Amino acid sequence: MPVYLDHAATTPMLPEAIAAYTEALSLVGNPSSIHSAGQNAKRMLEEAREHVAASIGADPIEIVFTSGGTESINLAVKGLFWARNSPLRGGRVSRPGPRPRILVPRGEHHATLDTVEWLEQHEGAIVEWLPLDELGRVRVDAVEAALAAHDDIALLTFLWANNEVGTIQPLAELVALAEAHSVPVHVDAVSALGHLPIDFAASGITALSISAHKVGGPLGMGALALARAATVEPLIHGGGQQRRVRSGTQDAPGAVAFGVAVRQPLLDHTELRDRLIAGVRSAVPEAVLRGDPVDRLSTNAHFTFPGCEGDSLLFLLDAAGVAVSTGSACQAGVPEASHVLLGMGLGEAEARGALRFTLGHTSTQADVDALLAALPEAYERAARAGHSDRSTTLGQA
Numbered sequence: 001m002p003v004y005l006d007h008a009a010t011t012p013m014l015p016e017a018i019a020a021y022t023e024a025l026s027l028v029g030n031p032s033s034i035h036s037a038g039q040n041a042k043r044m045l046e047e048a049r050e051h052v053a054a055s056i057g058a059d060p061i062e063i064v065f066t067s068g069g070t071e072s073i074n075l076a077v078k079g080l081f082w083a084r085n086s087p088l089r090g091g092r093v094s095r096p097g098p099r100p101r102i103l104v105p106r107g108e109h110h111a112t113l114d115t116v117e118w119l120e121q122h123e124g125a126i127v128e129w130l131p132l133d134e135l136g137r138v139r140v141d142a143v144e145a146a147l148a149a150h151d152d153i154a155l156l157t158f159l160w161a162n163n164e165v166g167t168i169q170p171l172a173e174l175v176a177l178a179e180a181h182s183v184p185v186h187v188d189a190v191s192a193l194g195h196l197p198i199d200f201a202a203s204g205i206t207a208l209s210i211s212a213h214k215v216g217g218p219l220g221m222g223a224l225a226l227a228r229a230a231t232v233e234p235l236i237h238g239g240g241q242q243r244r245v246r247s248g249t250q251d252a253p254g255a256v257a258f259g260v261a262v263r264q265p266l267l268d269h270t271e272l273r274d275r276l277i278a279g280v281r282s283a284v285p286e287a288v289l290r291g292d293p294v295d296r297l298s299t300n301a302h303f304t305f306p307g308c309e310g311d312s313l314l315f316l317l318d319a320a321g322v323a324v325s326t327g328s329a330c331q332a333g334v335p336e337a338s339h340v341l342l343g344m345g346l347g348e349a350e351a352r353g354a355l356r357f358t359l360g361h362t363s364t365q366a367d368v369d370a371l372l373a374a375l376p377e378a379y380e381r382a383a384r385a386g387h388s389d390r391s392t393t394l395g396q397a
């Protein structure tokens with residue numbers, strides 16, 4: 001069995017969730033049907049909605065099931081933007097005028113980045129990029145200044161806990177600032193769910209995105225918590241399910257398994273993570289821990305390794321039976337320097353040496369030991385390859 005240290009990408013389904021899922025899969029009936037088979041499916045679906053709602057302190061009616069974090073984020077960001085900027089809707093509720101501005105920190109997940117960029121290119125959004133500090137925290141002073149400077153803001157959207165470097169944002173402070181200016185807030189809580197306590201009702205957040213496969217539930221299942229008073233334009237039109245916000249026959253088995261997964265206690269791997277961090281530092285003294293050393297997910301350890309490509313390290317560790325991640329995207333198979341690290345002020349070369357280790361519900365000390373045993377040789381080889389790449393380039397120049 002390979003050692004799996006990439007739980008932030010996706011974590012294995014919990015045995016309880018698999019059991020509930022497979023049982024529910026043999027269910028017959030569309031939850032929208034009137035007959036008793038349909039009503040049985042509906043009952044299971046609504047119970048699951050209650051569990052998901054309870055896990056984040058929301059009301060069941062506020063939970064809109066989706067196909068995952070990406071859809072939830074699209075629904076929230078586009079939906080809130082359109083609700084503020086559709087001429088028909090604006091006219092009907094006599095809003096003072098369009099609000100095309102979106103406040104968004106650098107370093108968001110691509111589900112948010114690409115959505116706001118699409119709105120900018122196609123729908124006339126004005127995107128205000130908020131800077132990060134060197135630990136990956138959103139600069140609160142910049143958020144405050146942007147809120148004070150503009151009265152045309154459709155929404156503030158931000159990632160609660162950064163999926164690459166693990167930094168936890170000052171959520172209460174950011175939401176309070178937005179509330180003071182009556183600006184709706186969307187929070188990408190995909191990497192916070194199951195790790196940090198969430199109280200949607202008390203938070204003042206307008207919309208919050210979560211995903212099942214990050215917490216031991218199935219792939220292709222997620223939810224948007226949408227405050228009762230909030231209005232979003234739907235992305236998907238059809239049968240009018242889920243308050244007409246998200247049409248389509250609902251995935252009762254997926255919801256049931258999600259409902260089981262969210263009932264697990266919050267994961268706290270602080271001790272194991274700290275041993276991993278100390279172990280990496282002693283195995284490779286050149287490695288630099290990135291992200292906030294204090295306000296970070298208990299499951300995240302993220303490093304840059306000078307003089308080598310994170311990708312080479314990843315392949316070498318994989319060959320040694322340890323699955324990790326560089327944390328950032330590949331574009332058409334070509335590894336890119338992480339926009340999160342660049343946003344934190346790192347140079348391109350430094351950022352390309354990134355590696356992310358993330359723990360989950362199956363993680364043990366033995367996993368960490370296996371990583372630490374394989375890392376020194378992998379680093380040495382990757383650094384050698386890194387140097388020879390550069391000398392070739394320099395030689396050609």
Ligand SMILES: Cc1ncc(COP(=O)(O)O)c(C=O)c1O
Nearest residue numbers: 068069070109111163190191211
């Ligand atoms: C922070 C964050 N937001 C959003 C997503 C997208 O979620 P999903 O994979 O459910 O579409 C992910 C998954 O990688 C994530 O880590």
